[in-house]
Amino acid sequence: METSSKELFTHVNQLWNLLDDLAESNPESYKKFIQQQLKEGKEIWASPEPQFCLETRILKPKERKLFINFCQWKRIPSPQSATHPVPIRVGKPEDMSETSDIYTVINVAFNPDILQAAEKDQVRKNELIQMVIKCIEEKLHFTLSHSYHTTNFRIKGNIQRVKQNLMGLQTDLKEKTRKELTLNQISSTMSNSNDLPQLLLTKEQNSNKGRCLIEEISSTEAPMEIKRPVYELKVIEEQNKKPLKMELKVELPGINSVSLCDLHVSEEDLLIEVPEKYRLHLNLPERADVEMTTAKFIKEKATLIVTIALAQEKLM
Structure with missing residues (x-):
């Protein structure tokens, strides 16, 4: 080395x-070379x-x-x-x-x-x-x-x-x-x-x-080994068995801040990632209202709780 x-x-x-x-x-020639490298470099590192x-x-x-x-x-x-x-x-x-x-x-x-x-x-x-x-x-x-x-x-x-x-x-x-x-x-x-x-x-x-x-x-x-964390996903229903919302609890041992977690929610699925540590991808049993979904992190238990609102047609 x-x-x-x-x-x-x-x-x-x-x-x-x-x-x-x-x-x-x-x-x-120096100027052209630098400009060419910048142009090609921009293309190489594009997403x-x-x-x-x-x-x-x-x-x-x-x-x-x-x-x-x-x-x-x-x-x-x-x-x-x-x-x-x-x-x-x-x-x-x-x-x-x-x-x-x-x-x-x-x-x-x-x-x-x-x-x-x-x-x-x-x-x-x-x-x-x-x-x-x-x-x-x-x-x-x-x-x-x-x-x-x-x-x-x-x-x-x-x-x-x-x-x-x-x-x-x-x-x-x-x-x-x-x-x-x-x-x-x-x-x-x-x-x-x-x-x-x-x-x-x-x-x-x-x-x-x-x-x-x-x-x-x-x-x-x-x-690098990425672990799938322990989780519990449940649909919370009203007394008439009509779905009200979804609640997801994810245990993340070793994590002490919500800033370390990346949460992405779509109408159909959910992805939680902690770089180099955890990854959880779930298909949701009900369609989600992305804008009304909330999350909180309980530091003492190293647990992330995601409350997922249902899409409007599910509530009608």
Whole structure:
């Protein structure tokens, strides 16, 4: 580690010397270089943006629902030409087993141009979806149903979680960028798309149902264990058995402040996250009124209590 740090420090000094020399000898080239790096850097660190969600089924190894979130992401480069592979980012599958509903969520990301073109051409969109299904099968060794439908919601789950899932796969790229610190290497690293999985979408391959090429990206970081906390969710009813509200109690040992908890509620589900410690995702038994939902934290018991109001039609 000490040797690596010394080598990195040497490369950094060399980089700064190169930039200083360039600034003095050719100010215009220096200015263009800096502007280009800022532009490319902005695209690299941009967040994925969900576009639409697909529902299908995993048939093997274990049958369950599968939701695929299709996202656009400026970080993903465009294909070099119409006959070149289309780069795709495939996130790690997340299994959800809340109440009686069991399903898996997988996030995929493309360059914005790819999804925008697909939205304008239904045939192209169907081909893209089928290729994604095939890629997931090959990458994760799943057998999927090729029957699917687009959901009426844009994203399954929580948008912050989707971003973390996709952006968490950049570890190797960031390490590579930090280590390869020479003037030419920085420029090539910013524009290199070889580290991304490739999805082949050529006309010839589409006509033959094609195949996709996946290049695995391994992370150098050890996965951190995120615990599912103990919880109790109940529907509070009136005397005539009519639902009045929902109440959720979550035990969070070791947490002493509500500021450490991230709470996200939609009409259909709820997500509680304590970074690097706890995660709880629940499908709600009744539709929620998000704006009227409240939460309080009992510090002495390290317990979060969420009172979830019901949507108006449930109360009428």
